[in-house]
Amino acid sequence: MTEKPRPLRADAARNRARVLQVAYETFAEEGAAVPIDEIARRAGVGAGTVYRHFPTKESLFQAIVADRLSQVIERARAQTAADPGEGLYAFLFHMAEQGATDLGLTEAFAGIGFDLTEALPEAEREFTGIMADLLAQAQRAGTVRSDVDTDDIKTLIVGLQAMRRFRGDSERMRRVYPVIRAGLSVPGSAEASR
Amino acid sequence: MTEKPRPLRADAARNRARVLQVAYETFAEEGAAVPIDEIARRAGVGAGTVYRHFPTKESLFQAIVADRLSQVIERARAQTAADPGEGLYAFLFHMAEQGATDLGLTEAFAGIGFDLTEALPEAEREFTGIMADLLAQAQRAGTVRSDVDTDDIKTLIVGLQAMRRFRGDSERMRRVYPVIRAGLSVPGSAEASR
DNA sequence: TCTTAAACGGAACGATCGCCCCGATTCTAC
C-alpha cells in the first residue's frame, strides 16, 4: 500500500532545499503572483528543477503556506502558556507584524487567489482551534469582551494584515494596533492602555 | 491653446456611456484584474471601441475610481453636516460597506496595482481633507479619542474594507465594525455602545 | 440620396507565464 520513496540524490536534495528557502523569501516579498521563473532564477536552478519537486506553482505556494502556518500556530500555542489575559493580544500583534513581513501569508489569510480552508483544511482547523483557546482564556481573564467570537478574531487578523501591508510603515501599525486592542477590551475596564 | 473637442458622433457617445457603466460594474465585481475583452463583451462592443475612448486599461480604471471617489467624498461631505459626533462613524461604516460592493475601489484604496496618490493626487488630497474635517469635529464633540490622526483613519478604512471584502458576510461586518468603533471611542466614555 | 469622415469590431501581434520536453550533465554503486 505505502510506497517507499527512494532517498533523493544529493544534488536534488540540495536544490529542493534551496528552492523552498528562496520561494519562501520571494513569496514573502512579492506575493503569490511572482513568476516561477523568478524563483528559479533566484535559486540558481532551471524552471524544470522547480517543477520536478513541486508539480504546480500552486503546490509550491501551498507548501510554503503550510510551513508558515505551522510556525504561526506554534507561536500561538506558546502564547497560551503565558499570561492568559495578554496571550491573544500578543498574538494579534504578532500576526500584524507577519502581515508586514510576508505578503504571501497575508494573501493566503485573505483568501486572495488561494483558498486556505480548501487547500489546507487540517492546518486551518488547528489554527482556528488555537484561536478559540486564546480567545476563551482572554475572556475568562476578563481582558477581552465576551461578545466577540473566533471568526471575529480571524476577520480582525485579515484587517490588521491588510492595513500593515498595504498602507504603512511599522510606525503606522504601532499607532493603529492599540485602537483594535481597545476595541476588543471589556468596556469600562482599564483598557485605555496606550 | 485650448483645443476644441468636436462633439462625439451619436453611436460613439452611446458606446462610451455603455463602456463606462459596464466597466464600473465589472471592476466592482471582479477587481482591476478583469480583462478589457470581458468589459467589451459585456458592453456589447469590440475591444477597439473601448481603446478609442480610453487609451489604456489603466486610464479606464482611473476614470472609474475618480468617479467613485467623488461620490464617496460627497457622502463624507454630507456627514459633516449631520451630527458632528456621529459623522465619522457613519462614514467609516459606509466605507466598509463600499468594500463589500466595490472590489475595484477597495484595491485602489489599498494601493493594489494602482497608486491613488500618484494617479489622482487632487482627489486624494480632497478625500484626506474631508477625513481630517470629520475626524476633527468628532474629536471636538468628544466621540473619538484625541490620539488618532487622519492617516490612522485611512489605515482603518483599508482594514475595514479588506475584512468586509475578503472575509465575511454582512453579518460578520455588523459584529466587527463595533469593535473598531469602540476602539476609536474616548476611553472611559459610554462607548460600550452595541 | 450620396459622400465622406468617423466609428466599429475583431483578427492579429507581442509580451508574459505556467508547464513540459529532451539532450546534456552529474551523481552513485560497483
Added chain:
DNA sequence: GTAGAATCGGGGCGATCGTTCCGTTTAAGA
C-alpha cells in the same frame, strides 16, 4: 573509472491579455 540512472536547465508550447491595425459599417451634412 565506468555504466547507467537520476537530475538538470532552458528552450519551447499553449494560453492569456494589453494594445494596435485595418477592412467594413454607419452617422451626418448637403
